[in-house]
Amino acid sequence: MAHLTIYRETTPDSTVVSNIFIDEYMRDANDAQLKVYFYLLRMMSARQATSVSDIADKFNHTEKDVLRALKYWQGLKLLDLDYDNEKNLVGIHIRDLSAGREISSEANSGRASSFVPAPAVAPSASSRFSRTVSSETMSADAAPQPAMAVPSRAVLTGAVTADIAPQSSGAVAEDAAPQPFSAPAQVSAPAGDVPSYKKPSYSADQLKAFRDRAETAQLLFIAESYIGRPLTPPEMKTILYFIDVLHFSDDLIDYLIQYCVDKGKKDFKYIEKVAVNWAEEGITTPAQAQKQICRYDKNVYTVMNGLGKSGSPTRKEVEYINRWIKEYGFSTDVILEACERTVLATDKHRFEYAEGILSSWKRQNVHHKSDISRVDEAYRQRQKPAAPPKPANRFNQFTQNSYDFAALEEELISN
Incomplete structure (x- = not known):
């Protein structure tokens, strides 16, 4: 009897997640990191390409959030990021979690699972606000890491180093009680320290002092013009946060809100994420922001x-x-x-x-x-050429005479 071929009309409408991931990695990941990893698995199983911008738009995150999540999973050896000579992200290699427990990477060669996203520029490791953790920070009493996965294909080592790592406890001191608002001076962080961009809890008096500033009225009017409605007190506090903590100028805040609204994002939570990313990149002028936007x-x-x-x-x-x-x-x-x-x-x-x-x-x-x-x-x-004029009839090239035959007939009869 001949063998039967079994097939289905559509692609599988499900995504398989390893139990190893659920048991050992899912617990410590945040919301954005889980979304990015699950979405990568979903796109890989469907054999579809994606990009950093597509993932950011899909989950209402910024491109920087997506890159951070990718660096997080790369640091845990769950995936590898492939870059071209210009440091553009061109590929993502999802590692086989079971390979590290059962068989060696050599035995798993040829089981590559990857897809190629649209180009996106990876953040420079020497960025002013790049998060790094020294070997001293990872002390012996740190939480043990899960079993390391082995890649299912050969990857280039040393192409990108993860610059997002778990921070030691107590790295950020608790905020002092908020003081009445005053225009802050630019303060540069000490060398080797990462600035804290934690949003304070502003009081009603601080918000009132901010609104009473002469230049605040114009800034709030511009923001309301972009958003298309009056701002709520929490949204005004967000703008105060841009000035007080992020040290944004009025021009940069204007450009920030305009950029987000042009993308169809009027939610201040999204606008705040973009602002924090710009601050971490050291952006202080609209020109620098425009250059950064073009990269993504x-x-x-x-x-x-x-x-x-x-x-x-x-x-x-x-x-x-x-x-x-x-x-x-x-x-x-x-x-x-x-x-x-x-x-x-x-x-x-x-x-x-x-x-x-x-x-x-x-x-x-x-x-x-x-x-x-x-x-x-x-x-x-x-563009069609005009039709050439018809040639004149060769028999009608002489001057024609016109006769009144009725008058000639009467003249002949009268004679």
Whole structure:
């Protein structure tokens, strides 16, 4: 009897999580770390690609939160992060948890489980606010680490070192009682220390003192204009936190709220996460923030790749891309269609050439990719050569006479 082939019409609608992970790793992980790891397993089982930006948008986290979670799991040897020569994250290798207990890594070669996300720049290990833990911090009485997993394929060692590690107890002292608000002076943290960005509990008197400042009224008005409603007292305290603890200028707070609202994020919890990430990166001006944003903006790198560009975009190139997306209102597929035509047409001044195409489509009311065929057909009709004039009849090339035959007939009869 012939063998039967058993198959299903759809892909499995489930994700398998190792019991080792549940028993030994799940307990100490926070909310963001668990979400990221489970989502990676889900995308790997579905054989789908993802990116840092996609994960951040999926769970309403920042790209920095996602990178921290990835570094956390890398530090526990549950996954490996692959980078290119420009330190861009290009791959994630999920390790086999059971391999460390049963068989060696050599016996598991060829059981790789990985996927490639869109490029995202990894934070520099020499960043001003990079979290590091010395060997002295990890003392003998620290909590024992779970059994180390063995990778299921060969990975490059030393490419990235985890710069997020468990902190020793008592590292952050309890906050002193809050004092009436006054404009803080810039204070630099001592060398080797990580600044604390813990949000204080501001009193009603402190909030009132903050609101009574002359410059506060304008800042709150700008924030309310972006959000589209009056701010609540907790939201005002968040802005006070930006100034008091994060030492943000009014211009940087303006740019921060504008950036988050443009992304469709009006929740102040999200805005606060972005602000803390900027503070940890040492960002103090809107120009520095814009440069940081470009590193993680998926649309920017998608368009750059579409035009055959690599590396970080210039300020002028970012202006072009933002104009196409925000001012012209084009979706990514329409922009990539213009990029494809640009690459086929020229090797130089590609942004200017693409600008010419997209501005023309904007004038011709192109809104979707399907509208482009209509514009192309109209262009072809305009380019058709005019029909040549018909040659004159060779028998009618002489001057024609016109006679009044009725008058001639009467004249003949009368005679």
